[in-house]
Amino acid sequence: MFSKMLIANRGEIAVRVIRACKDLGINTVAVYSEADQNSLHVRLADERRCIGPAISSKSYLNVRSILDAAKASKAEAIHPGYGYLAENGEFARACAREGFVFIGPTPENLALAGDKINAKNIVENAGVPVIPSSRVGIVKLEEAIRFSEEIGYPVMIKASGGGGGRGIRICASEEILRGEFSVAKMEARAAFGNDEVYIEKCITEPRHVEFQVLADRRGKVIHLGERECTIQRRYQKLIEESPSSRLTPPLRQTMGEMAIAAARAVRYFNAGTVEFLVDPHDRFYFMEMNARIQVEHPVTELVTGVDLIKEQIRLSSGESLGYCYEDLKPRGWALECRINAEDPDKNFLPSPGIIKEYQPPGGFGVRVDTHLYQGYELPMYYDSLICKLISYDLTREGAIKIMKRALAEFTIKPIKTTIPLYLKIMDDPFFKQGIFSTHFIEKFLPEDEEEGEG
Amino acid sequence: MRVQSSATKRVEVRAPMSGIFYRQPGPDQSPYVEVGDRVEKKQVLALLETMKVFQKIKSPVSGKILEIVQANEAPVKDDDVLFVIDAQA
Numbered sequence: 001m002f003s004k005m006l007i008a009n010r011g012e013i014a015v016r017v018i019r020a021c022k023d024l025g026i027n028t029v030a031v032y033s034e035a036d037q038n039s040l041h042v043r044l045a046d047e048r049r050c051i052g053p054a055i056s057s058k059s060y061l062n063v064r065s066i067l068d069a070a071k072a073s074k075a076e077a078i079h080p081g082y083g084y085l086a087e088n089g090e091f092a093r094a095c096a097r098e099g100f101v102f103i104g105p106t107p108e109n110l111a112l113a114g115d116k117i118n119a120k121n122i123v124e125n126a127g128v129p130v131i132p133s134s135r136v137g138i139v140k141l142e143e144a145i146r147f148s149e150e151i152g153y154p155v156m157i158k159a160s161g162g163g164g165g166r167g168i169r170i171c172a173s174e175e176i177l178r179g180e181f182s183v184a185k186m187e188a189r190a191a192f193g194n195d196e197v198y199i200e201k202c203i204t205e206p207r208h209v210e211f212q213v214l215a216d217r218r219g220k221v222i223h224l225g226e227r228e229c230t231i232q233r234r235y236q237k238l239i240e241e242s243p244s245s246r247l248t249p250p251l252r253q254t255m256g257e258m259a260i261a262a263a264r265a266v267r268y269f270n271a272g273t274v275e276f277l278v279d280p281h282d283r284f285y286f287m288e289m290n291a292r293i294q295v296e297h298p299v300t301e302l303v304t305g306v307d308l309i310k311e312q313i314r315l316s317s318g319e320s321l322g323y324c325y326e327d328l329k330p331r332g333w334a335l336e337c338r339i340n341a342e343d344p345d346k347n348f349l350p351s352p353g354i355i356k357e358y359q360p361p362g363g364f365g366v367r368v369d370t371h372l373y374q375g376y377e378l379p380m381y382y383d384s385l386i387c388k389l390i391s392y393d394l395t396r397e398g399a400i401k402i403m404k405r406a407l408a409e410f411t412i413k414p415i416k417t418t419i420p421l422y423l424k425i426m427d428d429p430f431f432k433q434g435i436f437s438t439h440f441i442e443k444f445l446p447e448d449e450e451e452g453e454g
Numbered sequence: 455m456r457v458q459s460s461a462t463k464r465v466e467v468r469a470p471m472s473g474i475f476y477r478q479p480g481p482d483q484s485p486y487v488e489v490g491d492r493v494e495k496k497q498v499l500a501l502l503e504t505m506k507v508f509q510k511i512k513s514p515v516s517g518k519i520l521e522i523v524q525a526n527e528a529p530v531k532d533d534d535v536l537f538v539i540d541a542q543a
Contacts, residue, residue: 054529055474190480341505350505352472380472380529384505 001317002026002076002101007041008066009081012371012388013295014041017079020309029073031066033059035379040371047073054381060084063091070100077101077316079309083383086292087114103316105270105291112266113291117160117198119266123286126265128258131203131277131285137196141181145174147199154202157181159188167191168235170202203285205437206277207246208232210290211259212300213272214311216320221263223256224304225330227273227296231425233348233441238418239425240296240336242303245396245434246278255284256325262286271297271312295338295388298369302334302392332392333399337407339387341378343416347446351416352380358413361406365392365399378415386417396434400426465515467537469530473504477526485526487537491519499537502530515541 006029007017014030018041021028030045035054042048049069052059059065061084070078078100080086089110095102105113112119117135124130132151137160138144148155148171157180159167169184171177181197189195212224228244229237247255259274266289273290297308305328315321342348358374370387372378378386389410391403404426407419424444425431431440469475477485477500487499493513500511521538524530 055527348507349471349509350507352505380504381474382505384507 002313004029004073004075004077005103005313006031006066006070006073006075006078006100007045007081008060008078009084009086010036010039010041010060010371010382012369012385013081013083013293014039015044015371016369017081017309018044020307020313021079023307024310024313026313029069029075031060031069033381035381038376040373040376049073054379056084056381063088063094067094067098067100070095071098075100077103077313079103079313080292082292082295089114101316103270103312104293105268105272109266109268109270109272110291113272113289114161116158116162116288119289120286122265123262123289126261128262128265128286129284131200131287133200134198137198139196141178144177144181144199148174148177151199151201153177154204156200156202157184157197158200159184159192159194160196160198161192161194162188167197203277203279205280205439206230207244207436208237208275208438209244209246209255209278209284210273210275210294211256212294212297212308213259213263213268213274214308214315214321215263215268215270215272216315217269217318218320219264219267220321221260221268222321222324223259223274224300224306224308224325224328226252226255227299229296230436230438231431231440232438233445237296238338238441239422240299240338241396241399242299242334243330248282251278251282251284258284258286262289270315271308295385296336298367298388298390299334299336302367302390303330303332304328305330332394333396334390334392335396335399335403336388336390337403337422338385338418339389339410339412339422340384340418341386341415342384342418344418344421344444345446346416348418350380350384352378353415354378355415356413357411359409359411360387361389361409363402363405365402366390366406367392372412386412389422397432400432462517463541464520465517465539465541466535467499467511467514467539469502469511469532469534469536470509471502471504472529472531473502473509475524475526475528475530475536476501476503476508477522487519487522489519489522493517493519493539511536513537513539515539517541 004027028045029047031051051065085091089107092102092107154172157169185195208229215221228241231239275287278284367390393399518540
């Protein structure tokens with residue numbers, strides 16, 4: 001096992017990783033930007049090093065600065081968290097080159113996960129169903145139209161180099177496709193430096209269900225059940241749960257096997273997620289592989305009893321997996337609400353500022369993963385995710401009740417948060433029955449919500 | 455010479471919240487506006503990035519840009535003046 005770990009991230013995930021390291025007896029090194037001197041991860045770590053100015057490109061994305069900090073503090077391993085450098089194959093390679101263990105997948109895994117078209121080809125060859133798509137990048141509008149006719153509208157234009165739901169355009173007809181195609185290409189170039197796009201069939205009324213997988217260096221792959229991530233706004237997940245009310249035991253078993261097959265096919269290592277869409281007829285399709293620990297990992301932890309961050313570290317230190325999903329005897333139900341510093345009544349505009357009053361909820365079945373504390377000034381430079389509130393009970397109904405109680409107890413003032421939105425959702429009869437699609441959130445949004453943010 | 459007949463007034467465009475001020479849509483692109491430019495009401499003048507969300511700063515009036523108060527990529531606070539516009543009636 002490692003004796004010292006550098007955490008190349010900030011916010012709640014840095015705090016989460018530091019805590020796991022402490023449980024494993026590993027000394028921790030926090031890195032921080034000039035805007036994060038007073039951030040909780042800096043306070044909790046055993047050591048701390050400033051890696052640059054507030055702007056992420058000069059600090060949390062600054063590979064040289066982070067590797068220098070690792071060298072100076074004599075860290076043996078680097079945990080990238082999620083976002084920032086977590087899926088950057090070059091960073092993973094640079095870590096290895098300079099003698100640090102990167103806690104996560106191999107550089108090859110990262111490269112393939114970022115190359116969605118190639119990943120789909122490999123996974124489909126392993127027998128996993130995939131969404132009909134053009135696979136190859138499409139340059140000309142005529143090609144896009146020909147292919148869309150073949151698979152049927154609606155279709156989506158997606159950026160080959162994209163991620164996190166960015167750069168996606170839905171086209172219900174040829175007319176719309178004609179209008180959107182060149183815009184999508186321009187957008188892809190601006191966002192990802194690459195204007196290659198592809199066409200994919202748009203699954204209507206889908207459920208977004210993903211499987212957590214773990215793989216050791218010997219090639220053993222297991223899954224840890226599914227996470228239901230259907231409730232999203234602009235492709236950003238808001239509420240996640242495990243298990244999913246949508247899956248029957250046989251469907252869960254088949255999808256679990258397919259998740260393992262997909263991970264095996266790409267020779268996956270460490271923790272990862274296989275994302276699927278499930279249509280109203282129980283057909284499911286592989287979407288992509290996320291080569292990182294995910295924001296929503298705690299719901300899996302609560303129902304399986306496995307600390308996924310510890311498992312990541314254990315696997316990277318060369319230990320192997322001695323168990324499978326069935327051995328874990330998963331039980332109960334976990335729900336997670338991603339609380340953002342955003343005003344749900346004002347088009348989700350961000351809301352930075354000083355937290356003057358902070359009182360987190362507690363009690364049976366409540367977990368709070370956050371970097372907030374009273375008096376903390378929420379910087380304007382970083383993501384608006386301020387807290388993951390997770391509830392757990394033996395049943396879904398029980399977990400919803402606990403979530404409602406916890407949300408009602410939670411005081412974060414004077415900034416605006418998405419807590420009021422979640423309180424409404426917990427009372428929604430369709431949510432309570434587990435009936436929803438990716439469009440669920442729309443009825444909670446003001447009608448004049450403006451499209452596009454740039 | 456005739457004195458300008460149309461009514462003019464100085465209008466300040468302020469930051470709706472704290473954020474990073476961008477004068478251009480991308481690092482390699484040219485600025486939305488320069489001092490002296492004629493702008494229309496609702497024309498985009500700049501971008502403001504707050505917690506990774508970008509919002510457009512639009513001109514509240516038609517007129518001429520008198521002053522660009524903030525430098526590109528400057529961190530600005532809620533209510534800081536960003537532009538001064540000569541509003542032409």
